[in-house]
Amino acid sequence: MKRIIVKHLFSVLLVFICTATYAQKNPFDKFADSENLKYVYVSKQMIGLVKDLHLPNVVSITNYHNIDELCSIQIISSGKGSIGELKSEAWSIIKKENFQPLLQANSAGFKTHIYCKDDKKKCFVVIIDETKVEMTVCVFTYDCQLKDLHIQTTTTKCNSHQ
Amino acid sequence: MERLRHLNLKKTGETEIPKGLEERLSMKIDQWAAEDENTQARHTDTTMQPGSRTIRFRLVRIISAAACITLIAGFISLWPEYRTNKAQQDTFDDPKLAREEVLKAFQLMEYSLNVGREHLEHAEEITNKSNNTLYNALETLKTLQ
Numbered sequence: 001m002k003r004i005i006v007k008h009l010f011s012v013l014l015v016f017i018c019t020a021t022y023a024q025k026n027p028f029d030k031f032a033d034s035e036n037l038k039y040v041y042v043s044k045q046m047i048g049l050v051k052d053l054h055l056p057n058v059v060s061i062t063n064y065h066n067i068d069e070l071c072s073i074q075i076i077s078s079g080k081g082s083i084g085e086l087k088s089e090a091w092s093i094i095k096k097e098n099f100q101p102l103l104q105a106n107s108a109g110f111k112t113h114i115y116c117k118d119d120k121k122k123c124f125v126v127i128i129d130e131t132k133v134e135m136t137v138c139v140f141t142y143d144c145q146l147k148d149l150h151i152q153t154t155t156t157k158c159n160s161h162q
Numbered sequence: 163m164e165r166l167r168h169l170n171l172k173k174t175g176e177t178e179i180p181k182g183l184e185e186r187l188s189m190k191i192d193q194w195a196a197e198d199e200n201t202q203a204r205h206t207d208t209t210m211q212p213g214s215r216t217i218r219f220r221l222v223r224i225i226s227a228a229a230c231i232t233l234i235a236g237f238i239s240l241w242p243e244y245r246t247n248k249a250q251q252d253t254f255d256d257p258k259l260a261r262e263e264v265l266k267a268f269q270l271m272e273y274s275l276n277v278g279r280e281h282l283e284h285a286e287e288i289t290n291k292s293n294n295t296l297y298n299a300l301e302t303l304k305t306l307q
Contacts, residue, residue, distance in 0.1 A: 001222065032248050075266070
């Protein structure tokens with residue numbers, strides 16, 4: 001009788017453990033439900049479609065920023081008056097999930113931070129662009145480790161604040 | 163039929179019944195009745211006792227049914243068709259719109275890395291200047307010696 005009950009309990013525990021281990025989420029997923037913030041998600045399938053889309057007089061992105069290993073892109077940007085909410089929650093996630101700083105720069109009132117984290121078979125690269133009025137958080141998820149990334153940049157300056 | 167004719171029916175009525183047969187038969191019948199009552203009583207007693215085998219089997223059945231239901235619920239929750247994560251669904255259905263956002267994200271990454279590179283270049287200039295001044299100072303010391 002006791003053995004039967006123990007067996008059943010063990011099977012139930014096994015099911016719950018499986019669900020717990022499978023339930024690993026991106027910590028930035030919670031911004032999808034926020035009403036004051038703008039949340040954009042681009043999946044691997046959509047990135048594949050975008051990669052194959054050739055438009056005239058537009059830069060091709062076929063071999064651009066390890067696009068084959070890119071799993072997803074999340075862009076979270078604050079609107080007017082919601083920078084406080086995004087700032088507090090984004091920094092709390094970075095501290096809680098132990099993201100490692102790659103770059104921190106401050107120029108002409110624009111603060112730029114790049115953080116990274118290796119998580120089993122994936123790595124996250126988080127770029128935070130901050131001003132007094134607005135803030136943008138960009139999360140790149142790659143299907144490889146950080147050491148395998150070879151991000152290429154052009155020497156020309158890109159103004160992303162247009 | 164011939165054998166039946168040979169039977170002397172008159173004599174059958176004259177057979178001797180042993181003494182006390184009726185009493186013994188009635189006692190036996192009473193004994194059997196009492197035994198039947200006892201077995202019925204025992205059967206009813208065993209079914210009403212807590213912790214009896216039937217109640218235990220019922221409990222085991224209930225527990226096993228509950229465990230099966232939880233297992234099935236667990237498998238259904240793991241089934242990807244039934245799991246919808248709103249945060250990991252494409253925001254745009256049009257690839258052109260998605261492309262614009264992807265380009266913005268890449269441009270932001272490039273801008274951030276270029277800002278860091280500018281600072282590194284500036285730091286490199288300063289270190290090169292300091293190295294040159296040190297080298298010049300050492301050269302003048304050598305000439306003086």
